[in-house]
Amino acid sequence: MRNFLAILERELKSYFFSPVAYVVLGFFVLATGVAFYTIISWFNNYSMQSMMMAQQYRQMPPAINVNQLAIRPLFGNIAIIALLVVPGLTMRLFAEEKRQGTMELLATSPITNWQITLGKFASALIYYATMLLATGVFVGLLFIYGNPELLPILSGYLGLLLLGGCFIALGLLFSAFTENQIVALASAFFVNLIFVFLGWLGNFTGPTMSKVLGALSPLDHLEDFSKGVIDSTHVIFYLTFIFGGLFLTFVTVESSRWRGAR
Amino acid sequence: MIQVQNLTRYYGRTPAIQGVSFEVEKGEILGFLGPNAAGKTTTMRILTCYLPATSGSAKVAGFDVFNQSMDVRRRIGYLPEQPPLYTDMTVKAYLHFVAKIKGVDPRERKNRVNEVMEKTDITERQDQVIRKLSKGFKQRVGLAQAMVHNPDVLVLDEPTVGLDPNQIIEVRQLIKNLAGNHTIILSTHILPEVEMTCQRAVIISRGRVVAQDTIANMTQQKRGAGRLVLQVDGPAAPVRDKLASVAGVKKVHASSDNRYEVESEAGRDVRRELAQAVVQNGWGLLELRSKDKDFTLEEVFLNLTTEEGGANA
Ligand SMILES: Nc1ncnc2c1ncn2[C@@H]1O[C@H](COP(=O)(O)OP(=O)(O)O)[C@@H](O)[C@H]1O
Ligand SMILES: [Mg+2]
Numbered sequence: 001m002r003n004f005l006a007i008l009e010r011e012l013k014s015y016f017f018s019p020v021a022y023v024v025l026g027f028f029v030l031a032t033g034v035a036f037y038t039i040i041s042w043f044n045n046y047s048m049q050s051m052m053m054a055q056q057y058r059q060m061p062p063a064i065n066v067n068q069l070a071i072r073p074l075f076g077n078i079a080i081i082a083l084l085v086v087p088g089l090t091m092r093l094f095a096e097e098k099r100q101g102t103m104e105l106l107a108t109s110p111i112t113n114w115q116i117t118l119g120k121f122a123s124a125l126i127y128y129a130t131m132l133l134a135t136g137v138f139v140g141l142l143f144i145y146g147n148p149e150l151l152p153i154l155s156g157y158l159g160l161l162l163l164g165g166c167f168i169a170l171g172l173l174f175s176a177f178t179e180n181q182i183v184a185l186a187s188a189f190f191v192n193l194i195f196v197f198l199g200w201l202g203n204f205t206g207p208t209m210s211k212v213l214g215a216l217s218p219l220d221h222l223e224d225f226s227k228g229v230i231d232s233t234h235v236i237f238y239l240t241f242i243f244g245g246l247f248l249t250f251v252t253v254e255s256s257r258w259r260g261a262r
Numbered sequence: 263m264i265q266v267q268n269l270t271r272y273y274g275r276t277p278a279i280q281g282v283s284f285e286v287e288k289g290e291i292l293g294f295l296g297p298n299a300a301g302k303t304t305t306m307r308i309l310t311c312y313l314p315a316t317s318g319s320a321k322v323a324g325f326d327v328f329n330q331s332m333d334v335r336r337r338i339g340y341l342p343e344q345p346p347l348y349t350d351m352t353v354k355a356y357l358h359f360v361a362k363i364k365g366v367d368p369r370e371r372k373n374r375v376n377e378v379m380e381k382t383d384i385t386e387r388q389d390q391v392i393r394k395l396s397k398g399f400k401q402r403v404g405l406a407q408a409m410v411h412n413p414d415v416l417v418l419d420e421p422t423v424g425l426d427p428n429q430i431i432e433v434r435q436l437i438k439n440l441a442g443n444h445t446i447i448l449s450t451h452i453l454p455e456v457e458m459t460c461q462r463a464v465i466i467s468r469g470r471v472v473a474q475d476t477i478a479n480m481t482q483q484k485r486g487a488g489r490l491v492l493q494v495d496g497p498a499a500p501v502r503d504k505l506a507s508v509a510g511v512k513k514v515h516a517s518s519d520n521r522y523e524v525e526s527e528a529g530r531d532v533r534r535e536l537a538q539a540v541v542q543n544g545w546g547l548l549e550l551r552s553k554d555k556d557f558t559l560e561e562v563f564l565n566l567t568t569e570e571g572g573a574n575a
Contacts (some may be wrong), residue, residue, distance in 0.1 A: 008363040010348070017350055105346035108310040109363045110335040191424070257313065 003111040008121025011093070012038060024088040028081060028131045029174045035077035036138040060233070070142055075156045075226040078135060079219055082164050083091075083196065085187035090171025091128060094122045094253065096135050098179035105179055113253045117120040117246055122164075128164045132157060152228030159225025162238035167192060169245025170235045176252040263288045263415060263445040269318035271304050278304040278532075279469040281318070288414075291441045293456030293477075296466035299468065302449040303343055305466070306417050312338040323414050336365055339413035339444075342378035343420050345404030353384055353403055356392060358410065364411035378406040382436060398429035398535070405436065407486075418448045422455060434459050489553040490524045492536060496545030504543060508535045523553070525539055529531040 015021040033058040044067065097103040106116055142148050178184050199217035202210035214220035216240060222233040264286040272279050279301035282304040286292045296302050307313040311331045316465055319326060325333040348356055357375045359408040366374050379385045382402040388396060390404060408416055421437065422430045435563065438459055440446060450456060456463050457477055464474040471478060494501050498516055505522055506514045526532045533550060538549045 003363055010359050014348070014350060049429045091378065100347065101342060101344035102346040102348055104312055104342045106363070108335055108338070108340045110365050111363050134404050142404060211413065
């Protein structure tokens with residue numbers, strides 16, 4: 001535990017001193033802001049129109065569901081943005097240790113590869129959670145427009161956190177493959193894109209195939225969370241994905257030592 | 263303190279070291295000498311539990327490097343060829359981090375860090391970011407890192423490589439000061455480094471140990487016949503004959519300037535007798551020195567490493 005914390009603390013500090021991490025944070029918030037603005041403009045138009053329609057026909061204006069019409073699409077957008085930026089957070093984690101020779105320090109210290117792997121994962125997850133927290137500003141603004149339900153927001157964030165965990169575990173794995181950060185970034189990014197593609201491909205296939213593809217894509221498991229439903233299948237999917245990624249990372253780190261990779 | 267037995271390591275199908283065996287006593291500084299690509303780094307990486315051996319065994323402080331790896335790691339400090347520094351951290355923060363992962367008791371951490379900074383003379387730099395330090399200072403931080411948990415054994419892989427002459431002298435002095443408290447293995451491809459800092463040397467070439475002994479024995483053995491140079495103020499022929507007649511002298515060459523090169527029998531010190539012979543005849547002894555001293559170890563080294571090379575080819 002002490003070793004895990006030592007690794008976690010060092011990585012976190014390193015994030016908060018790293019220009020790359022701030023660029024990632026900045027891009028994340030900015031892109032979320034743009035998405036938010038787009039959704040809100042559309043939402044405003046929509047509610048305006050429905051009000052006018054209601055007046056024209058002398059009816060009660062229809063109940064507008066902020067959760068459904070603004071928050072759910074916002075979360076969907078955040079998921080895509082996270083997918084794009086998380087490799088930027090994870091690329092450094094192992095690649096840099098190898099490049100600067102500090103892996104040799106860690107590997108000859110009385111500390112296990114699990115402690116190293118988990119410490120690094122946790123640091124990226126905490127940094128990512130901080131980024132998510134920053135998007136809370138936008139969600140907060142929605143309370144001005146309407147009366148969104150709190151529960152779907154919280155469960156949605158839980159889903160985003162789990163989803164981010166998947167991207168982080170994957171990025172960590174690719175960082176363990178190489179000592180070149182750019183290679184780690186590009187390969188993680190590429191695999192993430194495949195996941196989006198899988199979900200999207202589902203739209204063009206039959207219902208069974210669509211289900212299978214959707215089940216494989218981490219993005220498709222988010223939907224229920226943002227509806228306020230915490231379904232154990234989705235939670236299990238995410239946790240399996242995360243631990244699978246972490247396990248492969250552990251194996252990679254362990255075996256690169258056996259091979260004597262430099 | 264360290265027992266290495268028949269250690270072999272392959273990278274793919276090529277052997278990096280084969281059948282390497284040696285021992286290091288407690289408190290000793292052992293020089294691990296060999297040309298580039300001899301297998302020094304590979305051996306050290308096995309000792310520090312970074313790499314597993316293909317076969318053979320190694321024990322540090324009685325613990326097996328493979329089966330009791332954590333026990334070994336706690337007792338070993340390692341300075342790799344490239345000092346393992348987090349360049350975005352300050353010296354102090356870095357050393358605290360290393361102390362933590364090396365398992366230094368939290369209450370002692372501060373003292374330990376201060377002590378190693380003192381020993382390596384980096385106390386004034388403790389708040390500087392490592393990236394901004396000179397190469398010599400980085401190397402000292404590397405050394406401090408290796409010592410922070412007060413390990414029984416220090417493994418230093420070419421600790422003076424890439425430093426300028428002044429820094430080299432400083433780092434060597436530093437290492438010498440550590441002897442006694444720690445058992446040290448220091449690898450190098452520089453001969454004088456071994457002569458200056460170590461008591462004993464293992465010479466490795468193409469993955470095999472080709473010699474191991476104390477520096478004194480190693481040079482003596484190879485020296486076989488000792489060579490001395492004398493400068494004598496006196497008539498050339500009688501001086502030469504007189505020198506040749508001294509017991510233990512094998513050959514005398516006269517050269518210019520009243521100089522004579524004397525070759526003596528193996529392991530026999532004839533300097534006293536030579537001096538006596540000269541003085542008894544009323545000649546002046548202007549100079550008497552051993553010709554071996556400056557480059558014998560180099561000769562040993564070259565002989566061993568090239569002989570082995572020939573045998574392998
Ligand atoms: N990770 C590695 N993969 C493949 N070959 C290696 C690796 N590390 C070292 N070698 C080879 O093993 C031999 C010994 O290398 P090394 O132990 O680094 O020697 P030294 O430290 O004495 O220069 C060299 O021929 C080197 O090319
Ligand atoms: Mg080397």
